[in-house]
Amino acid sequence: MELATPSVCWQPVAIALVISSSRGNRLLFYHQGSPKGQCEQVTDVLSELPPRTLAEILAPSSLMVGHKFELNVDEWKFVGHLFAIQTSSFNIKFNVVFVLQSYCSLEVVGAYDHLSHVIGSAIVHEEHRCGFLEKEVALLTQLLEEAEAPEPPFDEMLGPSSLARSLRDILGTLQEGTQHVKIKINGWSEVNVLMRFDARDSQGSSVGYTGHVRSYSALLLLESADSIAESLPSSCNPAFHRLLRTVSPMKSLQTVALDGDIPLVQVLHCASHLAHWGKAITIYPLSESNVYIASPEASTSVNSVLSRSFSETFSDSTLAELLSDFSLPVSLGELKQKFMDDDRIIKMVVWLLQYRQITQLHTYVYIVPLIQMAHLPGSFSPTSSGFGSDHTAFDSTPFSLRPLSRSSDSGEQISV
Secondary structure: OOOOOOOOOOOOOEEEEEEEEOOEEEEEEEEOOOOOHHHOOOOOHHHHOOHHHHHHHHOOOHHHOOOEEEEEEOOEEEEEEEEEEEOOOOEEEEEEEEEEEOOOOHHHHHHHHHHHHHHHHHHHHHHHHHOHHHHHHHHHHHHHHHOOOOOOOOHHHHOOOHHHHHHHHHHHHHHOOOOEEEEEEOOOEEEEEEOOOOOEOOOOOEOOOOOOOOOOOEEEEOOOHHHHHHHOOOOOOHHHHHHHHHOOOOOOHHHHHHHHOOOHHHHHHHHHHHHHOOOEEEEOOOOOOOEEEEOOOOOOOOOOHHHHHHHHHOOOOOHHHHHHOOOOOEEHHHHHHHHOOHHHHHHHHHHHHHOOOEEEEEEEOOEEEOOOHHHOOOOOOOOOOOOOOOOOOOOOOOEEEOOOEEEEOOOOEEEO
């Protein structure tokens, strides 16, 4: 499922690697890609802050090692996490810095601090395993010193430097709108991070873990089962693969556990993992009594990316035409009677749920007594003289039913 730019831009402008050693502070690598969405019109950082200036303001200090780094300069916010490596032959401090828009939220800053921490930890592990960072620093330093042009040859570093390519790929993944970063540093240490500030789907609606996973819930995959299976590590429990083959939006997780011969507790754990990583959402199992209505954030533009995607999936229908059927609350049973094609309408409803174009309404019944129970003759009271006597403690009491109300998943109530 495609991810889109939220209302406040979270995509990074650039990524940088700054080191501090006995030879001073140095901007070892810098890459500024082309972010999509609201971050597209941004000033080139290097045009305002030359490499030497960046090296000085982003350089890690001894007192800050192991802590978050955050600095605001004009329209930019620099976020990283400071690390130090000290061996018999190599002593260096480094900082993997993301350049963000200055107005980004605290959640975005925290997410990039975590990502920088994970990247730095992987680099430290590779240094202790095979001297990875020492070799990369020597290579990048040599390329900088041999450069004849006044501008640092950061683009030319991508060919010989594995670390430079990894940092470029991480930036590219985020600038494409994907909030799941998965890459191996030096082909060995895995960086696998889901940016948890607010994972969103193609319409800006939150995806990922949105509530408790219960045995009566159904699991709706946001990607194909084959795609999810390919992304699983080789050491993954075989029960996870059985779950992917068995899961269905029409089955509760308890039914999935029975059909797949998997313990229910394990099914709930697997479902929680899929929801946490934004691979699935929990819904109520599809049934004819389910009532749906168009989401307030539904895409109504006939030329939107989502509309074109829908037309490619269902060639003889349009998204706007289908959403018009959900302008008022409608049950799945009513849709089946209208379309006369059960399989097709179920696939359409599943697609709309995946992209948060519709939301389910729930009916609640409230029973409210017309008169307070304590004032009724013969009503029960712990202090009543009738307690423990032979006469009936409760008389017939008239009740009234309040009008039924349907509440959407977002909490909005609609009287019917």
